Amino acid sequence: MPLGRRACAATACPAFGRPAGSSGASSSRSTTCAPGRQFSDAIARTAWPIELHDRADGYIWEPFSDDHVHYVPFGSLVPAEADNIVAAGRCIDGDNAALSSVRVMGPCIAMGAAAAHALDLAGNGSVQQIDIAALRRRVRDNVERADEAAVTRLWRRRGT
DSSP states (O other): OEETTEEOOOOOOTTTSSOTTTTOOOGGGSBOOOTTOOOTTEEEEEOOOEEEEEETTEEEEEOOOTTOOEEEEGGGGSOTTOSSOOOOGGGSOBOHHHHHHHTSHHHHHHHHHHHHHHHHHHTTSOGGGSOHHHHHHHTHHHHHOOOHHHHHHHHHHHTO
16 A cells, blocks of 8 residues: 555565574574563564474473563564565564564564554665664653553453
8 A cells, every 4th residue: 555655565574584594684683582682673572482383293382481571673674685674573583482472463563563663764765774763762662661550450350
């Protein structure tokens, strides 16, 4: 659909959603489940378990500790060799474990919002050249917000 001078399209990205390092990308451009590793360009966070469905005999479900959080760097959404492609969800660069954790709804929504903001900030330029601090300000709630009252209300409703 047209969006000013840009056209937006959704498609599968089989060439980009691959294990980290397969394109020569640096580790700062790849998503990882390393606990607490805060990227300077983090645009999303999650604590979803590692959930791999890649074997015929079952699946892997590996929950983290209650205080575990891992982050998604903006660099993992942007192929190094492209100016105006921003991926989200299963199409980002990361290892299999990280991709199994960030492919769920919450992180995907956060990545989609970051992608839209990045393209807006790029204007007619390249997403490789955007002001990361401006992007981080726009998506701050997805990375930093700790709304204790909302969490408490949720747990009370669940009866725990």
